Amino acid sequence: MFVILLLVTALAAVQCVEAAECDVPPSMWCSSPAVAKSCQVEESCERYLEKAAHAPAPPVSLTLYYESLCGGCQQFILEELWPTWSKLSPIMNLTLVPYGNAAEKKRFGKWVYECQHGKQECVGNLIETCTLNVLKNISAAFPFIHCIESKVEYSDNPKKAAEKCASMMQVDLSAIEKCADGSQGNALEHEMALKTGSLNPPHTYVPWVTLNGVHTEKIQHEAMNDLLKLICDTYQGDKPDACTPSKATVCARD
Ligand SMILES: *[C@@H]1O[C@H](CO)[C@@H](O)[C@H](O)[C@H]1NC(C)=O
Ligand SMILES: *[C@@H]1O[C@H](CO)[C@@H](O)[C@H](O)[C@H]1NC(C)=O
Numbered sequence: 001m002f003v004i005l006l007l008v009t010a011l012a013a014v015q016c017v018e019a020a021e022c023d024v025p026p027s028m029w030c031s032s033p034a035v036a037k038s039c040q041v042e043e044s045c046e047r048y049l050e051k052a053a054h055a056p057a058p059p060v061s062l063t064l065y066y067e068s069l070c071g072g073c074q075q076f077i078l079e080e081l082w083p084t085w086s087k088l089s090p091i092m093n094l095t096l097v098p099y100g101n102a103a104e105k106k107r108f109g110k111w112v113y114e115c116q117h118g119k120q121e122c123v124g125n126l127i128e129t130c131t132l133n134v135l136k137n138i139s140a141a142f143p144f145i146h147c148i149e150s151k152v153e154y155s156d157n158p159k160k161a162a163e164k165c166a167s168m169m170q171v172d173l174s175a176i177e178k179c180a181d182g183s184q185g186n187a188l189e190h191e192m193a194l195k196t197g198s199l200n201p202p203h204t205y206v207p208w209v210t211l212n213g214v215h216t217e218k219i220q221h222e223a224m225n226d227l228l229k230l231i232c233d234t235y236q237g238d239k240p241d242a243c244t245p246s247k248a249t250v251c252a253r254d
Helices: 002-021 033-038 042-054 071-091 119-135 138-150 158-169 173-181 183-197 217-234
Strands: 060-066 092-098 103-107 110-114 208-211
Touching (some): 060 071, 071 138, 092 138, 092 183, 103 183, 110 119, 119 138, 119 158, 208 217
Antiparallel strands (some): 103 110
16 A cells, blocks of 8 residues: 555656646747657657758848948958958858948939048949949959958059959959949949948947847957857857867877
8 A cells, every 4th residue: 555655656756747847838849859858749849840950040140331441441351351251151141331431412413422531432432332232242242342452552542452353353343333433333322321321329430340230349349359259159050160269289299
């Protein structure tokens, strides 16, 4: 009698533990293999879980608001953005917004721009804006823009820098120039002005970054100091190899 009572008590205890494990609402039963198991719905969740396991995580969206002749912007592009993007482009959704601290006003149906570092900066912003539009694909546009930004010896002449880069990289500059010289470029630059103007919080300096649409001083600081780490830490999927710091190699003594 006593033994049976003990057995019943033990069984009840086990059941209690099992019941306690599945303590999530039905909408969550398929949220992970462990939860599905505890709720005894493994079979029903199987297909859903399999799909979830294979769905790639979304890329990390990084948007850079900058202006073409700002030294800090060039430095960020050359020292952080380009090296990081070269390694992590498959998990990055990069957007460039070349406008920065410029101002615009409409005169006779056309936008007239005023740029922090003078007229040539407006030329640079426009060339880069048109590059993004003409080459469409950021994988094609960013190497060209990076090249223009790295030609600091032509910083007083972005058009010349673009010519040099175009011949080096076999980019068709004529389509980009046609855009930059016409009403299309004028309208596209206005879109950059609107994008920059809609920042919340509004930018107070450039380079200015948003990560998955968000700007904080912490994000900005991390982006400026170690963008690779920031992208790796933010990415929810399996980390690519570039996210694992390579082990220092040593030469062992025989
Ligand atoms: C990439 O970023 C842009 C701009 O932030 C956003 O509109 C777009 O939805 C993003 N695409 C993906 C695939 O995340
Ligand atoms: C984008 O450009 C890259 C580099 O030029 C190229 O490899 C890729 O196929 C292009 N992707 C699309 C969707 O055009």
